[in-house]
Amino acid sequence: MKRYILTLLLAAFACTACDKDDEYEIREWTVASQLGIAHGPHTLQPVLLVKANDDTSWRALYGGIEGFEYQPGYEYRLRIKAEQLPDTPQDGSSIRYTLLEQISKAPATSVIPERFFPAFTMEVAPQPMNYRGQRFLSVRFPESGLNEWQPWPFRIEGFEYEPGYVYRLRIGTSVVPAPDSPAGYYSIRYSMLDMDRQPAED
Structure with a gap:
């Protein structure tokens, strides 16, 4: 009987130790x-x-x-x-x-594999949109199936926007130190790789 109780105590202790380690x-x-x-x-x-x-x-x-x-x-x-x-x-x-x-x-x-620096296609509408009191590019991402226009708050290196045109952009990404932030903070830089521009239809 004593041996049985001792065995139970040892088993309980072992289980407790396992839970703690886990x-x-x-x-x-x-x-x-x-x-x-x-x-x-x-x-x-x-x-x-x-x-x-x-x-x-x-x-x-x-x-x-x-x-x-x-x-x-x-x-x-x-x-x-x-x-x-x-x-x-x-x-x-x-x-x-x-x-x-x-x-x-x-x-x-x-x-580093290229998948960690994704490139994607973006469409830009001929007119910007108002969002929470500010004006942003109006964009959508057809390759991802996201066809609703949404605000784009980030700068795109190499892209100069002119209203009245529909743009199709190929965008590349990289990591850079975040501007106006303490050392050790990083952000995404978006760069234009290719562009197609067509006049918007009336």
């Missing part, structure tokens, strides 16, 4: 030397690109790593803690990543 994982990652671009809740956003020892390809990391200061031009080896959050933030990740150790930091040029 609350987080320790991982080792390589961080790419440049940021990639991924789809956020509402628009494209810069993201860290990471892979584990057994990974063969980069993946986007939403939300960043607490305690980690990223500098482009270096590949990092990190030991991090991945902790499951009891309550997932709205439009946020359900896992919190925290830096435990920076194992290495070496100058490098990571080979």
Whole structure:
């Protein structure tokens, strides 16, 4: 009987320990030397690109790593803690990543797949639209099946808009330091790759 009770106590202790260990994982990652671009809740956003020892390809990391200061031009080896959050933030990740150790930091040029710098086609209407008291380009994205006109608040490098024309633009993307922001903040730069312009029909 005593042996039976002892066995139950040991089993209960083991299960408790397992549950506690399951609350987080320790991982080792390589961080790419440049940021990639991924789809956020509402628009494209810069993201860290990471892979584990057994990974063969980069993946986007939403939300960043607490305690980690990223500098482009270096590949990092990190030991991090991945902790499951009891309550997932709205439009946020359900896992919190925290830096435990920076194992290495070496100058490098990571080979990043083109999918992390997406290009897309945009149509621009002949007249801008008013949105919340401001005037924006009126755009839609036919390749994505988004055929409703919507405001476009971002600058497009190399594109000069003139009302009265329907534009079809091919847009490329890249990550740049965010203007008028502290060091370590980044934003998406949209650049015109190609343009077709036709007079609007009356």
